[in-house]
Amino acid sequence: MSFRGRFAPSPTGRLHLGNARSALLGWLQARAAGGRFLLRVEDLDRSRCRAEYVDELMRDLEWLGLGWDETPLFQSERDGVYRAALEQLEREDLVYPCFCTRAEIARAASAPHGLSDEGPRYPGTCARLSLAERAERSRTRPPAYRFRALPGDVRFEDGLQGPYTQDVAAAVGDFVVRRNDGVASYQLAVVVDDAATGITHVLRGEDLLSSTPRQLQLYTALGLSAPGFFHVPLVLGEDGKRLAKREGAFALAELRERGLAAERVLGLLAAWSGLGDGSPLGLDELVHRFHAERLPRTPVVTQEQTVITALGLP
Numbered sequence: 566m567s568f569r570g571r572f573a574p575s576p577t578g579r580l581h582l583g584n585a586r587s588a589l590l591g592w593l594q595a596r597a598a599g600g601r602f603l604l605r606v607e608d609l610d611r612s613r614c615r616a617e618y619v620d621e622l623m624r625d626l627e628w629l630g631l632g633w634d635e636t637p638l639f640q641s642e643r644d645g646v647y648r649a650a651l652e653q654l655e656r657e658d659l660v661y662p663c664f665c666t667r668a669e670i671a672r673a674a675s676a677p678h679g680l681s682d683e684g685p686r687y688p689g690t691c692a693r694l695s696l697a698e699r700a701e702r703s704r705t706r707p708p709a710y711r712f713r714a715l716p717g718d719v720r721f722e723d724g725l726q727g728p729y730t731q732d733v734a735a736a737v738g739d740f741v742v743r744r745n746d747g748v749a750s751y752q753l754a755v756v757v758d759d760a761a762t763g764i765t766h767v768l769r770g771e772d773l774l775s776s777t778p779r780q781l782q783l784y785t786a787l788g789l790s791a792p793g794f795f796h797v798p799l800v801l802g803e804d805g806k807r808l809a810k811r812e813g814a815f816a817l818a819e820l821r822e823r824g825l826a827a828e829r830v831l832g833l834l835a836a837w838s839g840l841g842d843g844s845p846l847g848l849d850e851l852v853h854r855f856h857a858e859r860l861p862r863t864p865v866v867t868q869e870q871t872v873i874t875a876l877g878l879p
């Protein structure tokens with residue numbers, strides 16, 4: 566099977582150095598394997614995504630030399646595909662409509678345990694509504710759709726983090742595959758799209774490690790084969806906060822507009838990835854140096870001043 570990787574940014578803001586590092590590593594992994602690298606724009610959440618961020622991120626990637634090999638996919642154009650996947654799950658009774666509001670879920674969930682990225686563990690309130698109850702409740706509120714999480718541990722071997730285990734039903738509960746405004750959830754869309762584009766290797770930030778068991782359950786339920794996963798540790802500022810969360814100074818577009826050489830940025834990203842000492846580097850050299858085994862396994866902590874010095878900013 567030939568290697569296919571991808572970068573899947575959400576255009577909800579400017580790309581920053583942390584995003585660029587994921588893009589670079591995904592690109593290098595694909596190039597080092599002689600494979601293909603795809604771009605997918607994850608613009609499902611129309612209220613948060615902006616067209617100018619899409620243009621900008623494409624220019625950023627081109628500036629760094631991280632081109633893509635096929636026409637980019639836009640999730641906002643793929644609703645029909647997500648609906649078909651939802652219908653497939655519906656036919657097998659693997660999803661159900663859920664009428665709960667956030668506030669109801671927060672009240673119903675037993676407080677301290679199971680706070681996932683989806684919020685508190687879903688207590689299953691709507692899992693067994695009768696048809697009459699569903700009809701009654703849909704008069705006041707359009708439903709979201711939840712996947713019936715399978716009980717028991719999901720285990721997989723992450724290419725960087727090693728073995729990872731999660732009991733999805735216990736940790737997250739039944740999870741949303743379609744929101745109540747009709748939009749597919751990230752979890753469903755990412756699985757459908759990675760499978761549709763034949764992605765063999767998913768390299769992305771460690772913040773998505775705990776989403777992977779949910780995605781693996783969806784792969785199985787949809788009869789799709791899952792890619793390999795590589796979750797790269799995040800880059801943190803001295804305060805322990807993700808670099809991703811910082812505003813301004815480290816937006817790629819700003820560095821590009823200031824006339825900085827792309828090699829300086831690549832050199833810094835390489836240093837954060839165990840591939841260099843921070844001095845400027847070109848992509849050819851980086852492809853040559855790339856080894857997934859050399860990537861750091863723990864978060865990289867950086868200082869603002871180090872970034873400024875490496876980039877040669879005034």
Ligand code: GLU
Pocket residue numbers: 573574575607755768769770773
């Ligand atoms: N769109 C997601 C993000 O920007 C990444 C999704 C993925 O790589 O699976 O955080």
